[in-house]
Amino acid sequence: MTLATLETVQRLIDQLTPLEQVRLLEYLTPRIVRAVATRQPVTDAAGATRSEAWQRFFQIGDALVVSDKPGIPTLTETVQMMRR
Amino acid sequence: MYTVDTSVWVNSFDQREPGHAVSRQILQHLAGQGMPIFVPHLVLVEVAGAISRSRQDVAQAQAFATALSQLPNVTFIALDEPLAMQALILAAQHSLRGADAVFAAVALQEACLLISLDNEHLTRLKSVVTVWTPGDALSNLALPPET
Numbered sequence: 001m002t003l004a005t006l007e008t009v010q011r012l013i014d015q016l017t018p019l020e021q022v023r024l025l026e027y028l029t030p031r032i033v034r035a036v037a038t039r040q041p042v043t044d045a046a047g048a049t050r051s052e053a054w055q056r057f058f059q060i061g062d063a064l065v066v067s068d069k070p071g072i073p074t075l076t077e078t079v080q081m082m083r084r
Numbered sequence: 085m086y087t088v089d090t091s092v093w094v095n096s097f098d099q100r101e102p103g104h105a106v107s108r109q110i111l112q113h114l115a116g117q118g119m120p121i122f123v124p125h126l127v128l129v130e131v132a133g134a135i136s137r138s139r140q141d142v143a144q145a146q147a148f149a150t151a152l153s154q155l156p157n158v159t160f161i162a163l164d165e166p167l168a169m170q171a172l173i174l175a176a177q178h179s180l181r182g183a184d185a186v187f188a189a190v191a192l193q194e195a196c197l198l199i200s201l202d203n204e205h206l207t208r209l210k211s212v213v214t215v216w217t218p219g220d221a222l223s224n225l226a227l228p229p230e231t
Contacts, residue, residue: 031194031195035120049156053151053155053156054115056151057154058111060148061097061148061151062097064098064135064139064148065097074098074100074138075094075135075138076091076094076095077138078134079090079091079134082130
């Protein structure tokens with residue numbers, strides 16, 4: 001979001017009634033909570049767990065190369081075919 | 085915050101595909117930074133289906149989707165009624181396919197930037213959400229390309 005857009009939004013919020021501002025807060029709070037909850041620093045224990053989870057994910061993904069066979073559609077091609 | 089389309093998740097792991105290294109680099113960046121990622125549950129279904137259909141390997145398909153489901157900075161969004169209505173509107177207004185509309189609706193609802201290799205996302209949604217290819221993300225996040 002650009003600074004100009006943010007300022008526009010702030011001006012719009014200033015036009016809301018107090019009750020409407022409360023409703024806006026109710027709308028925003030769960031999103032903020034989720035964003036904060038999912039963004040912890042990597043240095044703590046949770047970060048280590050996160051790093052391990054991603055390592056495991058990349059290992060499993062990298063193992064897919066073993067089943068690569070000539071002639072079979074690539075994974076992205078397969079997703080596109082599934083969506084047709 | 086980001087929504088990562090199924091096309092990017094799988095592209096990262098298919099070395100036969102162009103751009104796989106870039107997709108991989110973006111995922112590694114999002115992982116390393118702990119960036120919040122919001123995706124529909126549908127992503128799990130699609131990755132499992134794509135692996136199973138292309139490789140006929142049930143175990144690999146389930147293992148990959150399960151590992152994806154356990155990534156801590158990835159939040160899975162349920163297709164509840166409000167999200168379904170949003171997807172419906174996007175599908176109608178932009179002639180989207182169902183899965184494309186669901187990913188776009190998640191990006192819109194969660195105020196995320198959508199990273200996708202899906203041509204429908206890249207061509208039909210410019211006025212709705214910001215859509216980047218992994219290459220765009222690499223440039224815009226000022227990440228040096230891996231050699």
